[in-house]
Amino acid sequence: MTRFDTWESYFYPPPDEATLRNLFDERDPVVLARLEYVESAERQRELMAGEVAIRRTFDAAHVRAIHRHLFQDVFEWAGQYRTVDLTKGVGRGFAEVRGGEIDRYLSDVRRLVAGTAWERLDRDDFGERAAQVFAYLNQAHPFREGNGRTSKVFMEHVAERSRFTLDYALVSPAVWNQAAMLSRPDLFAYEPVPDSLVPVFRAIAQERASGTASSLDDASRARSLLSASYPRSGPPAARADSPRGPQRARVTYRPTRGSETGREGQER
Numbered sequence: 445m446t447r448f449d450t451w452e453s454y455f456y457p458p459p460d461e462a463t464l465r466n467l468f469d470e471r472d473p474v475v476l477a478r479l480e481y482v483e484s485a486e487r488q489r490e491l492m493a494g495e496v497a498i499r500r501t502f503d504a505a506h507v508r509a510i511h512r513h514l515f516q517d518v519f520e521w522a523g524q525y526r527t528v529d530l531t532k533g534v535g536r537g538f539a540e541v542r543g544g545e546i547d548r549y550l551s552d553v554r555r556l557v558a559g560t561a562w563e564r565l566d567r568d569d570f571g572e573r574a575a576q577v578f579a580y581l582n583q584a585h586p587f588r589e590g591n592g593r594t595s596k597v598f599m600e601h602v603a604e605r606s607r608f609t610l611d612y613a614l615v616s617p618a619v620w621n622q623a624a625m626l627s628r629p630d631l632f633a634y635e636p637v638p639d640s641l642v643p644v645f646r647a648i649a650q651e652r653a654s655g656t657a658s659s660l661d662d663a664s665r666a667r668s669l670l671s672a673s674y675p676r677s678g679p680p681a682a683r684a685d686s687p688r689g690p691q692r693a694r695v696t697y698r699p700t701r702g703s704e705t706g707r708e709g710q711e712r
Contacts, residue, residue, distance in 0.1 A: 448521050451528045451683045454588055464589060466518055483517040484593065491597055500601055502557040504550040504586075511587050511594045519589065526588040528683060536629045538585035549584035553577055562605035570608050571646030572638075577602060578645070579627040579636035608649040615648050 446465060448454055455461050460471040470476045490496045491513060498509045512523025525546055531537035539545035556577045565573060578599055585591045596612060603610050612620075626640035 446520060448524075448588070449527050454521075454528070465520070467520060468518070480515075480518045484514045484590070487514045487516065488593065488597065492600070498601075500604070501554075502598075502602065503554040504547060506601070507550060507553075507581070507584075507586060507594060507598055510597050511590055514593055514597070515590050521588065522590075525586050528588070530585055530588075530683065533625055535625075536631050536633065538628075539583055546584050546586050549580050550586065552580045553584070556580065557602055557605075562602070563607065565606055567608065567646055567649055567651075570606055570649055571644075572642050574599065574602065574610075574645040574649070575627075575638040575641035576636075578624075579638035579641055582624050583628060583636045603649070607652050609652055610645075610648050611650050612648055615644055619644060 446453065452461075454464055456463050456465055456471060463471050463473045463476060466476055466480075468476065468479055470479060491498065491510070496513055498513065499506065508523045508525075515522035525541075527541060529537055529540055539549050556573070560573050562570070562573075578595065581595050581598060582591070587594065596610075600610050623640040623644045627636050627638050629636055
């Protein structure tokens with residue numbers, strides 16, 4: 445069993461250092477991305493169709509179980525926390541490995557889910573509360589790869605407690621990625637700032653056809669999640685000690701009418 449305890453250990457040695465180690469032993473990152481898509485898509489379909497039982501505990505074990513199922517055919521470390529720090533863009537990086545920040549953010553996720561009467565929320569309140577939950581989950585970013593897909597499945601599990609379901613195909617990758625980026629804490633702060641995500645979750649929240657049945661069938665929900673997963677837009681997450689630019693400025697987020705209907709892929 446490979447030890448994944450350094451940045452380099454996740455990758456093959458030169459000349460294949462651009463490819464994550466994988467159970468296919470595939471050294472071409474483009475081919476690996478296609479294989480990963482096929483395998484994780486089928487596993488995601490199983491989850492969305494209810495063919496696999498995952499306990500809705502809304503804690504770290506719940507998040508890890510989703511990731512383990514999605515990527516069990518691709519990565520040896522499926523369902524295991526990353527052992528390296530990550531950052532994306534400018535500003536504060538994701539939860540630091542040292543000091544237990546990943547577990548701390550996921551504990552906040554569980555507290556927020558458990559402390560909300562989801563069945564009583566209207567669309568506006570649902571969007572606000574879902575944005576808050578996702579902001580903490582996104583900041584945890586527990587895994588070396590596959591955080592986006594894991595988070596979207598988890599948020600659909602959260603939505604099951606409400607009268608809404610989530611159609612990720614209603615938001616473009618540019619809007620989604622911008623909103624997620626702006627929700628991250630400022631430098632030296634802990635709390636995420638979910639304001640940018642609120643209009644996104646209000647836009648993708650779709651009323652269920654009845655109190656218990658989803659307005660989207662299982663196949664449609666799976667397609668919605670998959671369409672929101674590939675291809676990736678923008679550069680991948682980088683190691684936290686990579687050179688980066690200055691701290692981001694606070695930006696007011698206002699999604700435009702035309703930007704809310706794209707169907708391209710989003711962050712994985």
